[in-house]
Amino acid sequence: MNQSISVAIAEDEPLMQSYLQETLKLLGHRVQCIVSTGRELVERCKAEKPELVITDIRLPDMDGLTSAAEIYASEAVPIIVISAFHDAELIERAEKNHVLAYLVKPIKQQDLEPAIAIAMRRFQEFREMRKEADNLRQALEDRKPIERAKGLLMKRAGLDEPEAFRRLQKLARDKNQKLIQIAQVIVTAEEAFQKSM
């Protein structure tokens, strides 16, 4: 059930680096890279596209939330931050920057394990939702030429709406094309005729 995930880690403390490395391996994950600055994290994530990012909030060059925002801007990826601070302002910023889990030090293996599982699941759900939204948006976009083609058929061939739609469907079947393609052809043809007139 627990799949192996490739993880990028940003942590400037050597002890914490080895702890995270060892613990993640123990949990069955792959540590793709382990860096100590925010800049490196951003670059390595862009190049290597890990499946999960774990970052300390306090890094020597920039804070973990800023690097999280930068990584997220180029590629959606689940991000877990680890912090010694937990004031409302930081947590709010973390939420805005797509951070899926905010762990307060000291953390244990038994905190890390469910946090990773939940972050991965949330991210999956989020991705599915986004896909669904994209599909809906596309469907809505497709509707426009179909409606216009239908309108043209009604005007030119004197059909009513159901008849016009049936004719579009029949054409698509006969030509073995998608409805949207047929509709686009009709709309283009109309434009061609209008220009010649």
Next chain:
Amino acid sequence: MDKKKVNVLLVDDQPAKRLSYQSILECLGENLVSVGSGREALQYLLNNDCAVILLDVVMPDMDGFETATLIRQRPKLELTPIIFLTAYSTSDLDRMKGYELGAVDYVFAPVVPEILRAKVSVFVELYRSRHELAHANEMLRMEISERRIAEQKALQAERMAAVGQMVTGLAHESRNALQQIQSSIEMLSRRIQASPEAMLLGEIQKAHDRMHHLLEDVRGYAAPLNLSCDRFDVSRLWGEAWKRVVKTHPDLVATLHEHTQGLDLNCMVDKYPMEQVFYNIFENCLNGSRRVVKIDLRCSPAELRGESALRIEVCDDNTDLTPEQRGRLFEPFYSTKTTGSGLGMAIAKRIVEAHHGHIAVTKCPSPGNAIEVILPRGAP
């Protein structure tokens, strides 16, 4: 009318003279008290204060001078003005000199009404203004002491804020140190799992956990509270708190019975601190000795400072506090248990009061104690 009447004491053995003085002074509108002897005068002055004493010099038994001497001996009456009523005679004037240090005056018989009235009214005004001054003085003194208290409070609040900031900083730094301990414990225990020394690591882990909880509690108690409130269904908060608290007691069989009677459970709260309140209350219930704990949570409408509020009573069959424990439950670092920092209920009180709410120990219908929380519904 708005001035309070003051007492004017009239001492004369002859009723007819008393009557004539009364008719002269009546129009001043003060409270005239007339007595027939020095003894009666002293009696009256035991329990009453007066603006001026009119004293007849010639009286049987105890004359005016004797009476005046006795009056002056009382510290309270040292400054009360005396007007001697006397027939003009040199011997009387000589004796009167002895009293000249105090506020003393004299009116010769036959009495001229205007003069008597004028003299009495001067003393009455003097008395009145002295009282007004004393009153104003008292008010000022009260205001000053109020200010001093407010100043002390402000100073204390400032000090608390500084302590809070310090503790917050301390907690942050300690978390980094605790993380290093935690990381080392885990890594080491993976390596020496099989050896007998692993037991020692277990002890270090326990000490680490205690230290961690103590620091978090102290931070929770002392750190500045900056509430940002929203209208929130509080049953969701105690629901979350219950889920979390039960997880930390896997060895207990604990049940929560909610009796919300269909009430509107929305209040203006900051959800995280308020969830902490419920967590701490539940933790206080569960952190006892029994294995099976049943908690009843009852809601009822309430009023707080004339505004609509929600009463939430958490009742358990686990704790039975003595009156002393009940009185000290919300004191920081007071604990009847061997575990915990003793800050849980103090933190709960602090958060509830920051919401302008009220928290107290009450009695359960069944044996045991209840914690009562009253939250105002409106904007805190």
